[in-house]
Amino acid sequence: MRAFALLLERLLFAPARGAKLALLEAWFRDQPDPERGLGLAAITGELVFPAAKAGMVRALAAERTDPTLFALSYDFVGDLAETVALMWPEPPPGRTPNAPPPTLAAVIAALAGTPKAALPALLAGWLDTLDASARLALLKLVTGGLRVGVSARLAKTALAGWSGVPLDAIEEAWHGERPPYAALFAWLEGRGPRPDAAGAPLVRPLMLANALEEGDLATLDPARYRAEWKWDGIRVQLVAGPGGRAIYSRGAEEIGAAFPEMIAALAGIDAVLDGELLVMREGRVAPFADLQQRLNRKTVSARMLRDFPVGVRLYDMLFEGGQDLRALPFDARRARLEDWFARASPPRMDLSPLIPFARWEELAALRAAARNAAIEGLMLKRADAPYLSGRPKGPWFKWKRDPLKIDAVLMYAERGHGKRSGLYSDFTFGLWRDKPGTGTGGSVGEQELVPVGKAYFGFTDAELAWLDRWINANTTERFGPVRAVAPLLVLEIAFDGVQRSARHRSGVALRFPRIARLRTDKPAAEADRLETLERLVPVASPD
Amino acid sequence: MTHARMTPHPETWLRVTPAGLYCVPGDFHIDPARAVARAVITHAHSDHARPGHGAVLASAETLMLMRARLGAEGAGRSQRALAWHEPLQVGDVRLALVPSGHVFGAAQIVLDHAGSRVVVSGDYKPRADPTCLPFEPVPCDLFVTEATFALPVFRHPPAAGEIARLLASLRLFPDRTHLVGCYALGKCQRLIGLLRQAGYDAPIYLHGALLPLTAIYEQAGVFMGAIRPATAADKATLKGALVLAPPSAIEDRWARRLTDPVLALASGWMRVRQQAKRRGVELPLVISDHADWDELLATPGTLGCGEVWVTHGREEALIHALGLRGIRGRALSLIGRAEEDGGEAAETMAAGAATAPSKDPPP
Incomplete structure (x- = not known):
């Protein structure tokens, strides 16, 4: 457990991908079986302990700590497991616990074999023998939220780097394997045969786009590029064949269990498809907020399936039958995709249309006019480019819409969690409107602020520290963790879209709001009015 | 009674x-x-x-x-x-x-x-x-x-253990400059003292802001060992060396002159992970x-x-x-009291005025 805790700590603080890879490679090299395979599984989220929940950790903390002190500490730290790990009473110096700290394998075996009612005592016993860093590793492990920035793909890349075996071969062999991956490690070390996963639905490396930068267009020939809308969903790879069906996210995580209707729709298909997963109702794309209801779930209720049905808008085809199409140019793959789609007419799927254009100016005008909330901007794809893995510069560009902007007034602040814990970093901002019931008959009404959204990012660390102090100095009221502040600070808010919302008091909801600038130069009374925002709501969404 | x-x-x-x-x-x-x-x-x-x-x-x-x-x-x-x-x-x-x-x-x-x-x-x-x-x-x-x-x-571990982690990192990455952010008065000189106690006798390089106060400690008879100005040393000399600087310096351009530096910060706040993570610290040292x-x-x-x-x-x-x-x-509720490193935060803001507001808004 100690070595695993150290790995997690170093992964968390490792500033770059290269450093994370080096740490993982050292882990595979230095740790014995089954520790290394179990560590790998834990980091990539393969281990789930359904009986151990955050509530259990909270209850344990309540037994051992004072509730007021716990609440104050949690408010500061912003993370339940870390709060408990740091606060957990330590044995007095010199009084070593009578049991040695458990190994990762011992912890995992005991967790799997212990009935739910006995788990708290088991956990508490371990916590008493571990130091703060290992306590945190243990709590994160059992509640399943390691969050050290390692995707399945990064872990596999580290396996490839350590063993010298190509990544594609590891992807394939990985599939039939379960933690602690003893056969996989034996093969990678040349001690055993390659695990057989013939026909399994494997993930293929995705092709990614670069952001279009100013001046890029001048160097590109419009005749050589194709354009599509950039849909505001999540990128997925659909893999289906006789060996099985799977849905992979951009990070190569298998997310099929969360989208059973999509897995069902893949029945009888033998292809690898690239597209955007969206909540779709009768062919119309719902806002991203709807899709969020479906994300990060291990299982899904019947009600979720009914209220937030998903589909995939296809834009590329990597395999048809057993045939690898990736070396073909985009135009040829697109033709194959359209042919296949016409023949198969697969349920819950449609094609992302190509947008005809002759000159970049035409496309720029379309992009500027697009107000459909489901559109993030445009994708440009070179007609002759093969499907390449990674993010090659040149063949694919994303050309996002310019953000919309309003000047709003800071109303409430809340301490952040996770990365921003301990600082005020969740900011609720509002716009002016006439106070209902005042200002009738043409006279100027009394003004009030109505909250229109919350922003969590967009500021530099220095700005965050400044805001933190400003909030401390301008707090007018406290509601638990939330502070109301004097309506004095104007924030320039950038956002990607606005739509009607019955759930918000203002009647509108912003898409992806972030703080563009702190307008300390602008008096709060001159901030924007709610009507300004209402005028930006698209009247109808052309699909 | x-x-x-x-x-x-x-x-x-x-x-x-x-x-x-x-x-x-x-x-x-x-x-x-x-x-x-x-x-x-x-x-x-x-x-x-x-x-x-x-x-x-x-x-x-x-x-x-x-x-x-x-x-x-x-x-x-x-x-x-x-x-x-x-x-x-x-x-x-x-x-x-x-x-x-x-x-x-x-x-x-x-x-x-x-x-x-x-x-x-x-x-x-x-x-x-x-x-x-x-x-x-x-x-x-x-x-x-x-x-x-x-x-x-907040439980501060024994400082000697934190110094041992710093020295272990120096052995692990012998080619990387270890840049330790620390408060100019007190923390800097204590770190030097602790390093000397732990047997580290190589020269320690200081950011200009830390030199005058360290000189006063020396004049008063506190043993600091070999101290060198970091600005006078070239990149090659600083490979594998220990450089101390104010916390604000590790986050800005000053740190970029060094070769692939390991960024460390010595502060009681480093006990909380996200506090360290947010400041881009690779090696948090819980020394308060x-x-x-x-x-x-x-x-x-x-x-x-x-x-x-x-x-x-x-x-x-x-x-x-x-x-x-x-x-x-x-x-x-005394006013005007900074938390540990609070003074440094103010300095950071002044230095980063181009990207952040430099004056407090009207009350």
Whole structure:
């Protein structure tokens, strides 16, 4: 457990991908079986302990700590497991616990074999023998939220780097394997045969786009590029064949269990498809907020399936039958995709249309006019480019819409969690409107602020520290963790879209709001009015 | 009981004023937040030692540091150094300075008046520190404490273990410069002292902002070993070397001149992971010059005081926990007190004015 805790700590603080890879490679090299395979599984989220929940950790903390002190500490730290790990009473110096700290394998075996009612005592016993860093590793492990920035793909890349075996071969062999991956490690070390996963639905490396930068267009020939809308969903790879069906996210995580209707729709298909997963109702794309209801779930209720049905808008085809199409140019793959789609007419799927254009100016005008909330901007794809893995510069560009902007007034602040814990970093901002019931008959009404959204990012660390102090100095009221502040600070808010919302008091909801600038130069009374925002709501969404 | 009635409660003669804590019978302020006629200063950190007072009373070491930071005039028009433990009658109060263990020269102020004893701790640390005298507990009726790390999540591990982690990282990455962010007064010199204690005898390179104060420690006889200015050294020399700089410098352009540096930060806040993560720190070192939670809670009990006043930090948690132990707590809510590194945050803001607002908005 100690070595695993150290790995997690170093992964968390490792500033770059290269450093994370080096740490993982050292882990595979230095740790014995089954520790290394179990560590790998834990980091990539393969281990789930359904009986151990955050509530259990909270209850344990309540037994051992004072509730007021716990609440104050949690408010500061912003993370339940870390709060408990740091606060957990330590044995007095010199009084070593009578049991040695458990190994990762011992912890995992005991967790799997212990009935739910006995788990708290088991956990508490371990916590008493571990130091703060290992306590945190243990709590994160059992509640399943390691969050050290390692995707399945990064872990596999580290396996490839350590063993010298190509990544594609590891992807394939990985599939039939379960933690602690003893056969996989034996093969990678040349001690055993390659695990057989013939026909399994494997993930293929995705092709990614670069952001279009100013001046890029001048160097590109419009005749050589194709354009599509950039849909505001999540990128997925659909893999289906006789060996099985799977849905992979951009990070190569298998997310099929969360989208059973999509897995069902893949029945009888033998292809690898690239597209955007969206909540779709009768062919119309719902806002991203709807899709969020479906994300990060291990299982899904019947009600979720009914209220937030998903589909995939296809834009590329990597395999048809057993045939690898990736070396073909985009135009040829697109033709194959359209042919296949016409023949198969697969349920819950449609094609992302190509947008005809002759000159970049035409496309720029379309992009500027697009107000459909489901559109993030445009994708440009070179007609002759093969499907390449990674993010090659040149063949694919994303050309996002310019953000919309309003000047709003800071109303409430809340301490952040996770990365921003301990600082005020969740900011609720509002716009002016006439106070209902005042200002009738043409006279100027009394003004009030109505909250229109919350922003969590967009500021530099220095700005965050400044805001933190400003909030401390301008707090007018406290509601638990939330502070109301004097309506004095104007924030320039950038956002990607606005739509009607019955759930918000203002009647509108912003898409992806972030703080563009702190307008300390602008008096709060001159901030924007709610009507300004209402005028930006698209009247109808052309699909 | 008779005694209790005859002894006026310290709150009748020790008051909170807009300038800070004021001792009525002695007519002086303690660590005032703005310039006053007569000030007693616990230690030379900028949130305790402000410029422009008339008469200043402090330890000789603190006055030396104040003159270096504020100039001979800024440190007080008349200055009086008081020797450790030497009693001094000021008006109707008897006053003495006792080491607080926080930084070089840092004192607790012991006040005796009308049958009660009050100890104002300033900031304190009941742990060994090679660069200052150890904290001395003084039994009293009322203890005025800090509360910088007054949450149960803050337990400072032994500093020697943190230094060992730093030295292990230097061995692991012999080609990378290790840049350690640390407060210019106290933390920097303590780190040097701890490194020397651990047997590290290579030259240690300092950011320009840390040099003058370190020179004062050396003049006063605190062993610092070989110290070199980091700016004068070339990149190749600094490979595998140890560089100390103010916390703000590790986050900005200054750090980029170094070869693939390991960014470390020595602070009590590093105990909380996301605090370290947010600042881009690769090697967090939990080394603090303040009392940790266990010490903040245990100290009043060892002093036998029935009441504790809390000057700055996380008062709520400390007062709650002291209450559970039968000790009455009161928050003084003094203004103008920075948390550890708080002064540095202000400096960062000034340096980053291009990207961040540089002045506070109107109140």
